[in-house]
Amino acid sequence: MKKSSYTPGNRKIAIIGAGYVGSSIAYALALRDVAREIVLIDVNHEKTIGEAKDIRHGLPIMGTADLYGGDYNDCSDCDLIIITAGRGRRPGESRLDLTNENVKIIKTVINDIKPYYTRGVILVISNPVDILTYKAAEWMSLSNGMVFGSGCILDSSRLVRAIADYAGVSTGVINGYVVGEHGDAQVPIWSHVTVGGIPIDEYCKDTGLPWNDTVRAKISDEIRVMGAEIISAKGRTHYGIATCVCQIADAIVNMRPTISSVSSVLMGEHGCSDVALSVPSVIGPGGVSQRLGEKWTPDEYSRFLKAGDNVQKMLQTISF
Ligand SMILES: NC(=O)c1ccc[n+]([C@@H]2O[C@H](COP(=O)([O-])OP(=O)(O)OC[C@H]3O[C@@H](n4cnc5c(N)ncnc54)[C@H](O)[C@@H]3O)[C@@H](O)[C@H]2O)c1
Numbered sequence: 001m002k003k004s005s006y007t008p009g010n011r012k013i014a015i016i017g018a019g020y021v022g023s024s025i026a027y028a029l030a031l032r033d034v035a036r037e038i039v040l041i042d043v044n045h046e047k048t049i050g051e052a053k054d055i056r057h058g059l060p061i062m063g064t065a066d067l068y069g070g071d072y073n074d075c076s077d078c079d080l081i082i083i084t085a086g087r088g089r090r091p092g093e094s095r096l097d098l099t100n101e102n103v104k105i106i107k108t109v110i111n112d113i114k115p116y117y118t119r120g121v122i123l124v125i126s127n128p129v130d131i132l133t134y135k136a137a138e139w140m141s142l143s144n145g146m147v148f149g150s151g152c153i154l155d156s157s158r159l160v161r162a163i164a165d166y167a168g169v170s171t172g173v174i175n176g177y178v179v180g181e182h183g184d185a186q187v188p189i190w191s192h193v194t195v196g197g198i199p200i201d202e203y204c205k206d207t208g209l210p211w212n213d214t215v216r217a218k219i220s221d222e223i224r225v226m227g228a229e230i231i232s233a234k235g236r237t238h239y240g241i242a243t244c245v246c247q248i249a250d251a252i253v254n255m256r257p258t259i260s261s262v263s264s265v266l267m268g269e270h271g272c273s274d275v276a277l278s279v280p281s282v283i284g285p286g287g288v289s290q291r292l293g294e295k296w297t298p299d300e301y302s303r304f305l306k307a308g309d310n311v312q313k314m315l316q317t318i319s320f
Contacts, residue, residue: 011036017085018042024242039070086126124149134276145288151263151278180307257284
């Protein structure tokens, strides 16, 4: 992929959808001082005013952002537009069950953004994120990588958390990614997990920790069902994704490029095209500037391709 020549400047972020996820993202961005200006936009305008006021009341103590409830015309001149509009999963529902309802909402959101869009990256969070990212990219017609989805960033963070707990070390020394679909067909790339820079199988051998298919299957299952478990316990997830988004937003608006497993429309990488899936990607001011072509095991590849088939089949059922 070509590197984008796009440069930001305003440190301005719009968040469409001021529900649990949108307002948690605004709160996390404000605490981390990621942006200069944050605007919350929602069909329920009153809610954006209430959420913005609530967050603003803590800003004299921590944070400096100008945070307010606004309207779609505030999308102009943003470095980043984050879409969280749409309903969440209900207990027992899969992310794909949400598809038709949320595709319609995202179409409305894109139509409402377009008249005011002048610049900036579009980051999709609403589920099913791979499907919605593909459709948003199609409808926005920007260059490849300017529209992308949070994809497996949260699953990767959950993987790192679970391995750190298993190995009894801090998360800061774990490196690992989940790729493919943000959903049941997610694929942890075990062949690239490291602890303190050492491949995890060597680390476990050195430290006497068991490392085998049973342990890997237990951790994989734990990560795969974690979202559903939280939803059944408290009705929604929002804090985890909000923190993960801060890293991406910082890379974009503060020009500190990072690498994360996010969802973008593939163009032949890892044998897939014309579908949005997560792979480790370089993210900076122009969105996804490169998708990394690291080598995986044959089993990891075949599971990744299966995830691609699943998402592509879902896309074919959408008629608009
Ligand atoms: N990608 C991830 O890792 C991840 C994690 C958690 C949640 N999610 C997804 O994020 C989405 C939001 O979840 P939530 O818990 O905040 O839901 P929520 O119901 O609390 O909030 C959704 C908000 O979107 C607003 N909205 C609906 N249509 C709109 C439109 N056309 N324009 C502007 N605003 C509109 C609603 O008024 C509501 O305030 C869901 O799809 C959920 O599945 C994704």
